[in-house]
Amino acid sequence: MSTPNYSLDVYKIPRSLVDVEALAQQASRYLKIAAEDTEFLSHHATRRDELIAELYRRPGVKPNANPDLFVPLGGDPDVYFIPANAAIERITPPKTLEERVKRLHLAATAMSIFSRFKITYGLLDHPDLEMQYQRRRTQIMREWYKTEFALLFPESAAAKRMPTTPPTRGHLPSPPPTRPATVSRRVSREDVDEFLNNPHTLIGKRFVHSPPKGEGQDQSDDDCGTWHVTSYTVRVADGGIEHEYQVVLEALGGGALPMDGEEVRYLLQDSTFAA
Incomplete structure (x- = not known):
């Protein structure tokens, strides 16, 4: 229909x-x-x-x-x-x-x-x-x-403010050793599309959100910070498949926020891969 x-x-x-x-x-x-x-x-x-x-x-x-x-x-x-x-x-x-x-x-x-x-x-x-x-x-x-x-x-x-060791999960690989080439690489447009087309690939990855500072915009570090997706759910809607993500912005103290795909896209497009 x-x-x-x-x-x-x-x-x-x-x-x-x-x-x-x-x-x-x-x-x-x-x-x-x-x-x-x-x-x-x-x-x-x-x-x-x-x-x-x-x-x-x-x-x-x-x-x-x-x-x-x-x-x-x-x-x-x-x-x-x-x-x-x-x-x-x-x-x-x-x-x-x-x-x-x-x-x-x-x-x-x-x-x-x-x-x-x-x-x-x-x-x-x-x-x-x-x-x-x-x-x-x-x-x-x-x-x-x-x-x-x-x-x-x-x-x-x-x-939530205390540093913690991520839990070991059999289906998630151990984080790779820190490599300068991957730490600072920006998330490309192709990366964004790949992540949103395959949301499960976001789980276990960490990013640093660093939006550009344009003229007249707040020049503080409030818009920057490390973040990651802890989980996502899938719904079947009239218009197709929809995803809801639980996103942890570590600057907020570790509390997870529900976000839709466009909000996650906003974060990804101005992010770099973290260690």
Whole structure:
């Protein structure tokens, strides 16, 4: 069955109306909620899994954050955001594990829809503004992990800052000896396409993100840092196969962030291979 034709123009934001800061703050709110609830629930794994199973047995609750399941082709994403944001507010701060699970589900789904419609589609004609959004969101999350997250979960934050030896896994080769030729090599356009076409090849590789510093842009090192993909999931959507990546930006203290393919492409295109 062919995908219905519709225009993405309905989602495009006119350049004069793009508020990079507001977009980054909204995305960061969903990410902060997801990170906080994920960490809290990790200390109650058995009950968490029971509650998640119960939630997804409820009629009308979709056990998948695929935007296509919530916003039909050509539909208005705000029809989801308005009630979802209100529901998140009602259970913030959460008082029970049940509310944690529900809030995590709402925030993860909202982030997926937000990324698709407000960023990928909304900024389709403004790649420079999308890059500014990505950088600002990273800055916000980096600061949050160093401050609020560290206060909420001091032991977890400390552990994530400690150097660790990667676990030995039978299906992953041991890291090769450091070689100057590979340490500084930039990720080429061909590398980017190969990685995104074969996401499993990203697992076990480390990169250093070093975006160019253009005139008028922030000249600090906030946009730079080592990162790697810890895992990815595959979904079958109406438009084909979609991937969601769990990405660790080490400057954020080791917390994993969910990213789609375009966000990983953004990181890869201005990265070098790390040791």
